[in-house]
Amino acid sequence: MANQQISWRGVFPAVTTQMHQDQSINWQAQAKHLEVLIDSGVHGLIMCGSLGENQTLLPAEKRAVVKHAKEVAGGRLPVLSGVAEMSTAASCQYVQDMEALGADGVMVLPAMVYKSDARETMAHFRTVAAASKLPIIVYNNPVGYGVDITPQMFAELADVETLVAIKESSADTTRITELANTCGVRYAIFGGVDTIIPECVLMGATGWIAGVGLAFPKENARMWELMMAGDWAKARDLWRWFLPLMTLDIGPHFVQKIKLVLQEAGLGAEWVRAPRLTLAGAEREEILALIHKGLAERPSLD
Incomplete structure (x- = not known):
C-alpha cells in the first residue's frame, strides 16, 4: 500500500543491496533477507541508503531496488528510499519517481560531493521537499x-x-538534547550510529536506523524492546554482547564489514559494488575473528 501512515518510531534498518560476485543485484537473496527482517518485527525498511550502496547503483537500479522492496513487503510495513544525488534537481526527480512507484517516504541527504554551506543546505531540503508529498527523514x-x-x-x-x-549521525549524543531544546517535539529523532544507540534512546530518540542489526534482527528487536520497556538491566546485559559487533558500523569499510557479518550469519553475501572491494588481508582476519566470537557467544533470547 503506497503512502501508508508511518509512526516514526522503532527500528528502521538501512538494508544492504545484495549482489552476486559479478556485482549484479541478487534479487533472490535480497527478497530472502527482506523477509527475515520483516519477520523479526522491524517497523520500516530503508532501501538505497549509504549501507545500500546508493551512490554505486545506476539510476534504474536504485528505482528497481525500491520497487522490489515494495513488492516483497506487500504493504506489511513502510518502505523508504535514501536520496543521495549529486544535485538538487536530481534529488527532486528521484523523490518524484519514488512517489510515483509507491514509496512511503524518503531519507534525504545533502547533495553529494559539493560541501554546501548552511544557506545552500536549507535551500536544498526546501526544494526537494516541495517536489513531492512524501514524508522526509x-x-x-x-x-x-x-x-x-x-x-x-x-x-x-x-x-x-x-x-x-x-x-542523527553526528556521533555526538548531546545533539539529541540540543535538538529537543531547540525544536521541541517538532521532529522524530532516529539514532543513526549503532554504537551509541542506548545513549540516544536515554536522551529521547524514538527510532533506530540500524546497520549491524541486519545480521542479528531478533537480537536487535529484543534490544529495542528492552530499551522501550525501560528494562535497562537486561538491556545492558544484551548490549555488552552486542557492542563489539556494533563497531562494524564505523569507518570507511562499514559496508564491507556489515556485508561480511551478514554472510557469516547466513543472511547474505559479502559482495560489494566497485570501487569498494571486499575486505582482505589482516583487516579481514581481524573482522572475521570479531564476528566469529560474537556468533559463538550469541545469547539465548528464550
Whole structure:
C-alpha cells in the first residue's frame, strides 16, 4: 500500500543491496533477507541508503531496488528510499519517481560531493521537499558527508511540513538534547550510529536506523524492546554482547564489514559494488575473528 501512515518510531534498518560476485543485484537473496527482517518485527525498511550502496547503483537500479522492496513487503510495513544525488534537481526527480512507484517516504541527504554551506543546505531540503508529498527523514551525517545540519538549522526548517524526522549521525549524543531544546517535539529523532544507540534512546530518540542489526534482527528487536520497556538491566546485559559487533558500523569499510557479518550469519553475501572491494588481508582476519566470537557467544533470547 503506497503512502501508508508511518509512526516514526522503532527500528528502521538501512538494508544492504545484495549482489552476486559479478556485482549484479541478487534479487533472490535480497527478497530472502527482506523477509527475515520483516519477520523479526522491524517497523520500516530503508532501501538505497549509504549501507545500500546508493551512490554505486545506476539510476534504474536504485528505482528497481525500491520497487522490489515494495513488492516483497506487500504493504506489511513502510518502505523508504535514501536520496543521495549529486544535485538538487536530481534529488527532486528521484523523490518524484519514488512517489510515483509507491514509496512511503524518503531519507534525504545533502547533495553529494559539493560541501554546501548552511544557506545552500536549507535551500536544498526546501526544494526537494516541495517536489513531492512524501514524508522526509533528513539524514545528518557530518562525519561521513562533510555537511552539518545543526539544531538551529532544523528550527529554521520547521515550517516545511513534510520534513518529519531526523537521522542523527553526528556521533555526538548531546545533539539529541540540543535538538529537543531547540525544536521541541517538532521532529522524530532516529539514532543513526549503532554504537551509541542506548545513549540516544536515554536522551529521547524514538527510532533506530540500524546497520549491524541486519545480521542479528531478533537480537536487535529484543534490544529495542528492552530499551522501550525501560528494562535497562537486561538491556545492558544484551548490549555488552552486542557492542563489539556494533563497531562494524564505523569507518570507511562499514559496508564491507556489515556485508561480511551478514554472510557469516547466513543472511547474505559479502559482495560489494566497485570501487569498494571486499575486505582482505589482516583487516579481514581481524573482522572475521570479531564476528566469529560474537556468533559463538550469541545469547539465548528464550
